[in-house]
Amino acid sequence: MLTAADVKQFAKAAGADLVGIGTPDRWEGAPIQMDPRQIMPEARSIIAFGFRVMRGSLRGVEEGTFFSNYSSMGYGGLNWLYIPHTMMNIAKFIEDHGYEAIPLGHLSPWRAIDDVGNLLGKSRPVEPGKACPDVMVHLRIAAFLCGLGEIGYSKMFLTPEFGPRQRLAVMLTEAELEPDPIYDGPPLCDRCMACVEECPGECIPADKTVKVTLAGREVEWADIDCARCNDYFRGGMYAEEGEKGEYLPGRDDIKPSPISPFYQKPSTIYEHGQAICGAKGCTRACMVQLDERGVLKNKFEHPFRRKKLWTVDWSTEPEGDIGRKK
Ligand code: SF4
Ligand code: SF4
Numbered sequence: 001m002l003t004a005a006d007v008k009q010f011a012k013a014a015g016a017d018l019v020g021i022g023t024p025d026r027w028e029g030a031p032i033q034m035d036p037r038q039i040m041p042e043a044r045s046i047i048a049f050g051f052r053v054m055r056g057s058l059r060g061v062e063e064g065t066f067f068s069n070y071s072s073m074g075y076g077g078l079n080w081l082y083i084p085h086t087m088m089n090i091a092k093f094i095e096d097h098g099y100e101a102i103p104l105g106h107l108s109p110w111r112a113i114d115d116v117g118n119l120l121g122k123s124r125p126v127e128p129g130k131a132c133p134d135v136m137v138h139l140r141i142a143a144f145l146c147g148l149g150e151i152g153y154s155k156m157f158l159t160p161e162f163g164p165r166q167r168l169a170v171m172l173t174e175a176e177l178e179p180d181p182i183y184d185g186p187p188l189c190d191r192c193m194a195c196v197e198e199c200p201g202e203c204i205p206a207d208k209t210v211k212v213t214l215a216g217r218e219v220e221w222a223d224i225d226c227a228r229c230n231d232y233f234r235g236g237m238y239a240e241e242g243e244k245g246e247y248l249p250g251r252d253d254i255k256p257s258p259i260s261p262f263y264q265k266p267s268t269i270y271e272h273g274q275a276i277c278g279a280k281g282c283t284r285a286c287m288v289q290l291d292e293r294g295v296l297k298n299k300f301e302h303p304f305r306r307k308k309l310w311t312v313d314w315s316t317e318p319e320g321d322i323g324r325k326k
Pocket of ligand 1: 194195286
């Protein structure tokens, strides 16, 4: 018989860093478009996985010299290569024991709802009582309900191992596995608001939150301005009235922000790997705080932040032959 310990052992050997198991009834009351039971009504276990973002993949952004590594190794490449590959192997392991398993990696492109849960009108239910395809399982909520950690004020998922530094995936399976409790350890987010202060787009409001009830627990996070983040995380900022920006293709209202050294946004790596901001507020500032508090299990010899933060002064041109080649 397949046990929770078997699945965890295999998953970690296959490349997952964190594994937590929840029961489908923890999703009771979930919006229909985000309910994994819509996808697999016979699921007996929902398993959440954490895949660490290596701290080193953020080093080049932190230093201001090498930006592509985070977008590839720490973001798009994890979501589109490493996680699907690993999840498929874990699903095969479960199916080899006679239980169907659905590996869910990153779900964005086909989902029926937008970032704030509104239907996009791209699809319709196949019959009454069913969701519009595709259902989007909220990965951070799943990780919470499977016991991996908590959702921080920044809405980033925080774990005792890596803080905000992981990406998530979920497996639905008919195998009945011993569930883990929902995280009940010391709070990781102490509402320090470093994420709010350091977000380059001021996308994380200090005074506007979203409150939800998950498996009977009240959970609250900042009401992130996702549309604004979508422009600022790529290193852009809104041009002033009368100015013409050319930072993003097809957008004359966006110019490079002080946290981008690029005249125009570099090419996208693996679909959504274009995080020029290097998650400055929601990840890097949070890492620094958690580092200082010494609360994470993944310890390092040296602190992450070693120097004063840099910014680019776009009102000046660099001297010599190091500026823009027209
Ligand atoms: S930076 Fe501070 S307030 Fe923001 S999520 Fe991290 S611990 Fe919470
Ligand atoms: S990704 Fe960047 S712009 Fe978006 S919330 Fe995080 S720090 Fe702010």
